[in-house]
Amino acid sequence: MVKWIVRSVIGVVALVLVLVLAVTGWAGWRFVGSQPRLEGEVRLEGVTAPVNVVRDQYGVAHIFGETDADVYFALGYTHAAERFFQMDLYRRTAQGRLSELFGERALRADIRARTFGFPEATRHALANLSDEARLAIEAYVSGVNARLEQGNPAPEYLLLRTRPEPWTLADSASVMIVLADDLAAGEGEDRERARASQVLEGSMLEQFLAAFPDWGPTTLKDEDINAAFGDIRRQTLPPPAGTQPDNEPGSNAWVVSGDRTETGAPLLANDPHLGLSAPSIWYFTRLNLSFGPVLGASLPGTPFITLGRNAHGAWGFTNTGFKVIDLVERDSDTTQTNTRIETINVLGQRDPFELTITETSEGPVLDAQWFDLTGFDSDALVVRRSTVSDPGNRVADATLAIMRSTGWDDFVEAGRGWTAPMQNMHYAGVDGTIGYTTAGLLPMRDEDGEWTGFVPFEELPRIANPAGGSIASGNNLPAGAAYPYPLPGRYGVHRAVRIETMLAERRRHSLEGFITMQMDVTSALAEAILPALLAAQPESELGLEALARLEGWNASLDADGPEGLVLSAWLRVMTEAIWADELGPMARYFRGPRPVFVQDVLTGDASSWCNNVTTTQVETCPVIAGLALDTAMAELARTNGSDMSRWRWGDHAQGYFAHPMDGLPVLGDMFSVRAPVGGDGTTVNVASFSYAGEGFDIVHAASLRVVYDLADLNNSRFIHGPGQSGHPLSPHYRDLVELWSRGEYFQIRDDWTPDSTPQGSRVLTLRPR
Numbered sequence: 001m002v003k004w005i006v007r008s009v010i011g012v013v014a015l016v017l018v019l020v021l022a023v024t025g026w027a028g029w030r031f032v033g034s035q036p037r038l039e040g041e042v043r044l045e046g047v048t049a050p051v052n053v054v055r056d057q058y059g060v061a062h063i064f065g066e067t068d069a070d071v072y073f074a075l076g077y078t079h080a081a082e083r084f085f086q087m088d089l090y091r092r093t094a095q096g097r098l099s100e101l102f103g104e105r106a107l108r109a110d111i112r113a114r115t116f117g118f119p120e121a122t123r124h125a126l127a128n129l130s131d132e133a134r135l136a137i138e139a140y141v142s143g144v145n146a147r148l149e150q151g152n153p154a155p156e157y158l159l160l161r162t163r164p165e166p167w168t169l170a171d172s173a174s175v176m177i178v179l180a181d182d183l184a185a186g187e188g189e190d191r192e193r194a195r196a197s198q199v200l201e202g203s204m205l206e207q208f209l210a211a212f213p214d215w216g217p218t219t220l221k222d223e224d225i226n227a228a229f230g231d232i233r234r235q236t237l238p239p240p241a242g243t244q245p246d247n248e249p250g251s252n253a254w255v256v257s258g259d260r261t262e263t264g265a266p267l268l269a270n271d272p273h274l275g276l277s278a279p280s281i282w283y284f285t286r287l288n289l290s291f292g293p294v295l296g297a298s299l300p301g302t303p304f305i306t307l308g309r310n311a312h313g314a315w316g317f318t319n320t321g322f323k324v325i326d327l328v329e330r331d332s333d334t335t336q337t338n339t340r341i342e343t344i345n346v347l348g349q350r351d352p353f354e355l356t357i358t359e360t361s362e363g364p365v366l367d368a369q370w371f372d373l374t375g376f377d378s379d380a381l382v383v384r385r386s387t388v389s390d391p392g393n394r395v396a397d398a399t400l401a402i403m404r405s406t407g408w409d410d411f412v413e414a415g416r417g418w419t420a421p422m423q424n425m426h427y428a429g430v431d432g433t434i435g436y437t438t439a440g441l442l443p444m445r446d447e448d449g450e451w452t453g454f455v456p457f458e459e460l461p462r463i464a465n466p467a468g469g470s471i472a473s474g475n476n477l478p479a480g481a482a483y484p485y486p487l488p489g490r491y492g493v494h495r496a497v498r499i500e501t502m503l504a505e506r507r508r509h510s511l512e513g514f515i516t517m518q519m520d521v522t523s524a525l526a527e528a529i530l531p532a533l534l535a536a537q538p539e540s541e542l543g544l545e546a547l548a549r550l551e552g553w554n555a556s557l558d559a560d561g562p563e564g565l566v567l568s569a570w571l572r573v574m575t576e577a578i579w580a581d582e583l584g585p586m587a588r589y590f591r592g593p594r595p596v597f598v599q600d601v602l603t604g605d606a607s608s609w610c611n612n613v614t615t616t617q618v619e620t621c622p623v624i625a626g627l628a629l630d631t632a633m634a635e636l637a638r639t640n641g642s643d644m645s646r647w648r649w650g651d652h653a654q655g656y657f658a659h660p661m662d663g664l665p666v667l668g669d670m671f672s673v674r675a676p677v678g679g680d681g682t683t684v685n686v687a688s689f690s691y692a693g694e695g696f697d698i699v700h701a702a703s704l705r706v707v708y709d710l711a712d713l714n715n716s717r718f719i720h721g722p723g724q725s726g727h728p729l730s731p732h733y734r735d736l737v738e739l740w741s742r743g744e745y746f747q748i749r750d751d752w753t754p755d756s757t758p759q760g761s762r763v764l765t766l767r768p769r
Contacts, residue, residue, distance in 0.1 A: 032729060033152050034152045034153060034154055034155045034158070034727065035727050035729055035730055036078075036081040036082050036725060036727060036730060037081065037764060038055055038762040038764060039762040039763055039764050040764060040765070041764075041765045041766075041767055042764065042765070042766055042767070043767050043768065043769040044077070044146045044766055044767070044768070044769055045146065045768075045769050046073055046139075046142040046143065046145075046146050047065075047070050047073050047074070047143075047146075047766050047767070047768050048066070048067060048069070048070055048768060049065065049066040049067070049070060049768065050065075050066075050765055050766065050767050050768075051063065051064065051065035051066075051070045051071065051073070051074040051765070051766045052064045052065075052754040052763055052764070052765050052766075053074050053077075053078055053763070053764045053765075053766065054754055054757050054761050054762070054763050054764075055724075055732075055761060055762050055764070056748075056757075056758055056760065056761050057758070057759070057760030057761065058284075058724065058732070058735070058736065058746055059723065059724030059725060059730075059731075059732030059735070059736075060284045060285065060286065060724060060748055061075075061078050061283075061284075061285045061286070061724075062285070062286040062288070063075055063078070063285065063286065063287055063288060064288050064753065064754050065288070067290075068136070068139075068289050068290050069135060069136075069139040070139070071287050071288065071289055072136045072137075072139040072140045072143065072287075072303045073139045073140065073142055073143035073146070073766075074143060074766055075140060075143065075285060075287065075298065075303055076139070076140035076141060076142065076143025076144040076145075076146075076147075076167075076303065077143035077144065077146055077147045077766060078143075078285070079143075079144065079283060079298070079300045079301070080143070080144040080145075080146075080147035080148060080153055080167070081147050081153070082279075082283065082300075082724065082725045082726055082727065082730075082732075083279055083283060083300040083725075083726045084144075084147070084148070084153040084154050084164060084726075085153075085154040085156040085157070085164075085726060086277075086279055086300055086726050087144075087167070087171075087175070087300050087301040088164055088165075089660070090174070090175045090178060090179075090300075090301050091171040091174050091175060091301065093109065093113060093178050094113060094118045094119075094122065094174035094175065094177050094178035095113065095118065095119055095122075095174055096109075096110035096111070096112075096113035096114040096118070096119070096342070096344060097110060097344075097345075098110055099344055099345065099346040099347060099353070100345050100346070100347055101160055101162065101347060102347065102660075103346060103347040103348045103349075104346055104348070104349070107344065107346060107353065108370060110344050111344070111355055111370045112370070112371075113178075114342040114344065114355055114357065115355075115357050115364050115366065115367070115370070115371075116181065116364060116384065116386070116388075116389070117359075117363075117364060117389055118174065118177050118178065118181070119174070120389070121177050121388060121389050121393065122170050122173045122174045122177050123170070124390075124391040124392075124393055125173040125176065125177065125393040125394075125395070125396065126169055126170060126173050128391075128392065128393060128394045128397070128417075129394075129396055129397065130397050132397075132400065133396045133397045133400050134169075136303050136304075136400065137169050137172050137173075137302075137303055137396065138169065139303070140172065140302070140303035141167050141168060141169055141171075141172065144167040145166050145167055148164060148166060148167065154726065154727065155727065155728065155729075156660070156661060159661060159664070159667070171301065172301055172302050172303070173396070175299065175300075175301035175302055176299075176302060176395055176396065177388065177393075179299070179421075180388045180395065180419075180420045180421045181386070181388045181420075181421075182421075183319050183420075183421035184324050184325050184386060184387065184388050184420050184421045184422075185319070185320075185321050185322060185323055185324065185325065185489055185490045186323040186324055186325030186326055186327075186386075186489075186490075187325045187326075187327055187384065187386075188490065189323060189489075189490055190325075190326060190327040190328075191327065191372075191375065191589075192209060192589075192590070193209060193375075194327075194374070194375030194376050195374055195375035195586055195589050195590075196208055196209060196375075196583070196586070196590070197375065198374075198375050198586060199582065199583050199584060199586050200582065200583070204582070204609075207597065207600065207605075207606045207609070208579065208582075208594075208597060210594070210596040210597040210600060212476075212477045212491050212493065212596075213493060213596055213600075216476055216477065216491075216493040216496065216497070216596075217472075217476060217496050217497060217500050218476060218477045218478065218479050218480045219424065219436065219461075219471060219472060219473045219476060219477070219478045219479065219496070220436065220461055220463050220466070220471070220478060220479045220480075220483070221466065221467075221468065222480055222481075222482040223467060224463045224466045224467060224468075225461075225463075225479055225480070225482035225483050226482050228462065228463055229459070229482070229483060229484050250273055250318065250319055250321070250474065250475030250492050250495070250686075251270075251271065251272040251273045251317070251318035251319060251473075251474075251475060252269070252270070252271050252273070252318060252473065252474050252475075252495060252499065252518070252684060252686075253268070253269065253270040253271075253316040253317065253318045253424065253426040253472075253473050254268075254269050254426070254470065254471065254472035254473065254499055254503065254514075254517075255267065255268040255269070255316075255426045255427070255428050255434045255435075255436075255470065255471050255472075256434070256469055256470045256503065256509055257432070257434050257465065257469040257470070258432050258710075259469050260469045260470060260507065260508055260509055261508055261509050261510065261711075262508050262509070262510045263510075263709070263711035263712075264711065265430075265432065265709070265710040265711035266428035266429070266432060266433075266434050266710040267428070267509055267510075267511060267514055267707065267708065267709060267710065268314050268315075268316055268426060268427075268428040268434075268707070268708040268710070269316070269514045269517065269518055269705075269706070269707045269708075270307065270316025270317065270318075270426065270705075270706055270708075271518050271702040271703075271704065271705040271706070272307070272316075272317060272318065272702070272703050272704065273686045273688075273700060273701060273702055273703065274700070274703040275658070275699055275700055276655055276656060276657045276658060276698065276699055276700065276701055276703070276721075277657055277658050277659070278657035278658065278659040278662070278671060278672075278673045278722050278726075278733075278734075279722070279723065279724075279725065279726035279733070280657075280703060280704070280720045280721060280722065280723075280724075281299070281703055282297035282298070282299065282306075282307075282703060282704050282720050283297070283298050283299075283300050283724060284296065284297060284298075284718060284720065284724060284748060285298050285305070286748060286750060287305065288750075289403075291310075291403075291404050292310055292311040292312075293310065293311060293750040294308060294309070294310045294403045295308050295309065295310075295748050295750060296308015296309055296706070296718075296748075297704055297706075297720070302396075302399075304396070304399040304400060304403060305399075305403055306399060307704070307706070308403075309708055309713055309716065310403060310404075310405070311430075311713070311750075312405065312406045312407055312429060312430055312431075313405065313407065313408075313411065313427060313428055313429035313430060313433075313710075314427070314428050314708035314710065314713070314716070315402060315411065315425060315426065315427050315428075316425075316426045316706070316708075317423040317424065317425055317426070318423065318424045318426075318473045318474075318475055319421060319422075319423065319424070319475055320421075320422040320423060320424050320438055320440075320478060320489065321475055321477075321489040321490045321491045321492075322422045322438075322440075322442055322478075322487060322488070322489040323443070323488040323489045323490070324386065324387040324388075324420060324421070324422060324440070324441065324442070324443060325384065325385070325386040325387070325388070326384070326385050326386075326443075326449070326451075327366070327376070327382055327383070327384055328362070328382070328383050328385065328449070329376060329377050329380035329381070329382060329383075330360065330362075330380060330381040330382075330383050331380065331381070332379065332380060332381050335360055335381055335383075336360065336361065337358050337359060337360050337365065337381070338358075338359055339356055339357065339358050339359070340356075340357050340359065341354055341355065341356055341357070342354070342355040342357060343355075358381075360381070360383050362383050362385045363383050363384045363385040363386060363389065364383070364384055365381045365382065365383055366382045366383075366384055368382075374586075374589070375586075385451070386420075387419055387420045387422075387440065387441040387443065387454075388419070388420045388421070390419045390420070390441055392419055392441075393419045393420070394417030394418070394419070395417065395418055395419060395420075397417045398414055398415055398416070398417040398418040398439065401413070401414035401417070402414040402415075407429055407431060407433065408427060408429055408433045408435050408464055411425075411427050411435070411437070412435070412437050412462065414439075415437060415438075415439025415440075415457075416439075416457050418439035418440050419440055419441050420440050420441060421440065422438060422439065422440030422441070422442060423438065423439060423440065424436065424438060424473045424478060425437050425438065425439060426471060426473065428708060428710050429710070430710055430713070432710075433464060433465060434464070434465060434466075434469075434471065435462070435463060435464040435465065435471075436461070436462065436463050436464075436466075436471045436473075437460070437461075437462040437463075438460045438461045438462065438478065439457075439460070440460075441454045442454055442455040442460060442485070442487075444485065445486075445488075455485050459484070459485070461478045461479045461483060461487075470503050472496060472499045472500055472503060473496070474492055474493075474494075474495030474496035474497075474498075474499050474684070475491060475492035475495070475496075476491050476492055476493055476495075476496035477489075477491045493595070493596055494523065494524040494525045494595055494682040494683075495524070495682065495683070495684050495686070497524040498520065498522060498523075498524040498683070498684050499517070499684060501524070502517050502520065502684075511707055511709050511715065511717065514707045515705075515707055515717065515743065515745060517684060518684065518685060518702070518705050518707070518743070519684075519685050519743035520679075520683065520684040520685055521556050521557045521558060521559075521564075521678040521679035521680075521683045521684075521685050521687075522554065522555050522556045522557075522683065522684075523555050523556075523557060523567075523679075523680060523682045523683050524555075524682060525595045525598075525599060525682040526553075526555035526557070526567060526682070527555040528599050528603060529598065529599055529602045529603060530550065530553070530555060531603075532602040532603050532621065532625070533547075533550065533570075533602070533625060534547065534550060534551065535621075535622045535625075536622050536625035536626040536628075536629055537622045537623055537625070537626035538626040538627075538629045538630050538633075539626065539627075539630055540630040540633060540634065542630070542633035542634065542637055542642065542644070543626065543629045543630040543633050545633075545644055546566045546570070546629060546633050546644065547629065549562065549563060549566065549644065550563060550566065550567070556678075557649060557653075557678050557679050557680050557683060557687075558649065558650075558678050559648065559649050559650025559653060559676045559677060559678040560648060560649075560650060560678075561648065561649060562644055562645070562647035562648065562649065563649070564649030564653065564678065564679075564680065565636065565647050565648070565649045565651075565652055565653075565696070566632075566633070566636075566644075566647075567680075568649070568653075568680055568689070568696060569632040569633070569635065569636050570625075570628060570629050570632045570633075571593065571598070572632070572691050573628040573629075573631050573632045573635075574598075574624065574625055574628035574629075574632075575592075575593060575594060575598060575691065576591065576691075577612075577624055577627070577628050578598070578601055578609050578610060578624065579609060581612045581613050581614045582609065582613060591690075591691045591692040592691050593680075593681055593682070593691060595681070595682050601621065602621055602625075607620075607621055610623070610624045610625075612624070649678060650676030650677065650678065651676070652695065652696040653676065653677050653678065653679075653680075653687055653689070653696050653698050654674045654675065654676055654677070654696075654697055654698060655674060655675045655676070655677045655687070655698045655701055655721070655737075655740075655741065656673075656674055656697040656698060656699055657673035657674070657675075657721065657722045657737070658699070659671040659672070659673070670728045670729075671728050673721075673722040673733075673734050673737055675721065675722075675737045675738065675740065675741035676741060677698050677701060677741060681700075685701075685702065685743075686700065686701050686702060687701050688700035688701065702740075703720060704718070704719065704720035705717075705718075705719050705720070705740075705745065706718045706719075706745075707745070713750075714747060714749040714750060714751055715747065716747065716748070717745035717746065717747060718745060718746060718747070718748050719736060719739055719740050719744065719745045719746065720736060720740065721736050721737040721739075721740030721741070722734040722735075722736060722737035722740070723735050723736045723737065724736070
């Protein structure tokens, strides 16, 4: 009997082990089998002739086809093979359907999308497509679905135990909508003013919501504005008070004319700063189209090159920061409203969640149950009006027109269909032209802040071949008082100061010099406030040692030195000490660097903020700075030891490329990507960390870097991190992150064909079935 029981137990255990091994083997096979196919031949419905997808040694896809439709088809197939889970998250974010994958924890994100009306905005964008743009997207969608029909497109679906849905035209349009809303400015400023106004007033309120300073450089100079807009009637209305709080994270772009380069041809640099993610928001590709090659950064989910170049010129974008979203209070008794009900399916819940949304003619009403409306009148309706929802959206056609542009005039005209987000668009042409234009809907407002229309397209900020031979943007104010319309918005300052300083240091620039500029980690803020910081009065030995280390420091936040860590930890403690006493409980909403305000406190007219209003004595800035330094150094010593010579900023300032699965036990490490960086939120090489947390993970940095050489476009340089592929087992999942971290680049050339591929290339041929 005992033997029989033992044998039975052994048999059951063996069966369980076999089943576990079988399931594990099946899961492993599915996981490995979801990797993108990189070479060989595939026969598919939807392609009319053989198309070659040639991936170079960096995983960049060069696509060659007999028709444009086949090229777009192949791009859709390639995006789906490399990035489909990312594409799926984009569309679900826009459509308010993340809860179907992630359950109740994603419900607020879905409520936000449904409330803002992203699905309706998507329908407008689709209705406005030209025949050419529609055919391009249709071919792309066909390519995406051809890959999905093969099954097993991404390993994340195995972990989530679900299957992806087919891709549609609406999905491609929704990707553009959600990116536009993410970049559109205005809502945050209104929230800040509403909250700060609860505890501050008068000059203290205006100091805290620091406007763009007089010493800050504008992208366009007054002499160029006067020459271009001198005949336009000026708007007499000032910008609404307090709508220009300083904000450093953003993007950089600068262009110089041939008169200021070693080659005699223009150079253009662009590094848009976004939240770091694995995979990157961008996918490098080269499309060989009937109107010529177009290459650069595509946005997975769409068939277009968003940032890049063609045979005639190159372009780069940064966010204008113009205020195109308003949160306005309306009388609940007199405002006409209607309601609609949205149904949200939530994983793990039997019944769908029903959301009642109230709308006005201006936009949706924000429900205090789901949106934090602290600071706004609790009896009023808080309405969100946004240009992202404008029914005239033709961004798809505008992007295609940019790809087809043959010169400056074409490039400018392409922007006529753009609505949101408003972008600073820098241009350099092979004919030697350099220029800057903006595109999108810029609201005009009356004395009460009500929208009265939009600035005419012909009168948006724009200049070609400026007198100084350069145009630089670091998300700073695009134009000053010489421009005929007010420009309320959210602008950075210090990166632009540093860019213009470096441009002025050399009469003639080179491609290598532009690369050095993009990697620059010298902080214009640190340079400005360092004398005041050195006057601090710490009491601890570590505080005194830290102060001594900053004596003679060049304000460069190198990854290899301790100074960046000392400064960053110090400022995080000190900034809260400066305003926490005045703001009280409201201070939790303002945990951030606020560099212009901090500079004004330490070196300008706002030094009274250093006094702690909760004490009877009067504290000075050196006292507050000293106490903050002691606190910050004690915290660092607890985690790093007291030997400051062993501290390295790069050990803490780690670029964190977030992936939804990187928090999983065991498997999370497969998706996790980190790399050391230098700099901070005020340096040209942006490395922004959260002031609300304890560590220094860099979550916002250069999503890509590129320098275009108009003397030889094939000599242009590109990089993004962490890699081209979204599959964690792909050799191209993280192979670019070290290059990105070190400031190394590669070329994406258009002077070879499938018959003359570079060494290390792999060729996948898509053939008609």
